[in-house]
Amino acid sequence: MDRVMAVVVFNRICELGSLSAASRALGISRPMVSRYLDEMEKWAGARLIHRSSRRLTLTPAGENTLLRTRQLTPLFEDIEQQSTRETPSGTLRIACAHFTASHIVGPVLPAFLARYPALKIEIDISPQPVNLIGERIDLAIRITNNPEPGAIAMRLGECRSVLCASPDYLRLHGVPQRAADLEQHNCLYYSGFAGQTWHFTDSAQTRFTVLANGNLSAGISSVLCDAAVAGCGLALVPEQEAREALARGALVTVLPHLEPQRLGIYGLYQSREHQHAALTLFLAAVADALRHTT
CATH class of the missing domain: 3.40.190.290 (D-Maltodextrin-Binding Protein; domain 2)
Structure with missing residues (x-):
């Protein structure tokens, strides 16, 4: 069985206090939760949880194991996020002016979409600054020396x-x-x-x-x-x-x-914490293309 999933299930059982609650939270069956717990105990070589009709309690081995598995959880999440970044999906919405769409964004799209076939890109063409949140824009690419405030501005290149x-x-x-x-x-x-x-x-x-x-x-x-x-x-x-x-x-x-x-070419986005998985990949692709064309 998947030991990573076994760790996740074990941590959730300990957090919620029952196998049934862990089952509902993880969206898997109660028998499957029990099987993952058995896998964890085989892996640890000891009983980890005392089961009773009233409640679950951790054994000394279970307490020690929980300390270790809690340390592993951030690593698992980082690996999962890395996998998502490498295979992005969903829709990436980009706003830019007509020139930018034709000469900067457009040439990057064929290879980028071929590399990430699960991704969909929508281009909103407008010469005016956009409200990233209000207009649900993930990324705006602007040619300016004064990027509008209120967004993170990443310099991608320059326009001569x-x-x-x-x-x-x-x-x-x-x-x-x-x-x-x-x-x-x-x-x-x-x-x-x-x-x-x-x-x-x-x-x-x-x-x-x-x-x-x-x-x-x-x-x-x-x-x-x-x-x-x-x-x-x-x-x-x-x-x-x-x-x-x-x-x-x-x-x-x-x-x-x-x-x-000369004017700067900037990628503007709202947050480093809640950004689309494809955003940094697309910014890197545009910056790389600009290094070879300008």
């Missing part, structure tokens, strides 16, 4: 941005030479990301701040990238978003001597 425009737009409107020149251009800005304020740093670590003015703002960086390709203006978007268009020449980098402010 690029200032870019189409060759046609630059031929028509000129190529900016300084950060201040951006004030004379149509700037397409992300309404839920860094807003209308763009920050840059040069090689001497001098910082420049520009108020981006333009006729288009959007909460989805792909919309801004597509608009820039179409010649609508200058866009400050994540490098991953613009990578393909830059590679084929549909976009070119503007002010390459200035580096746009």
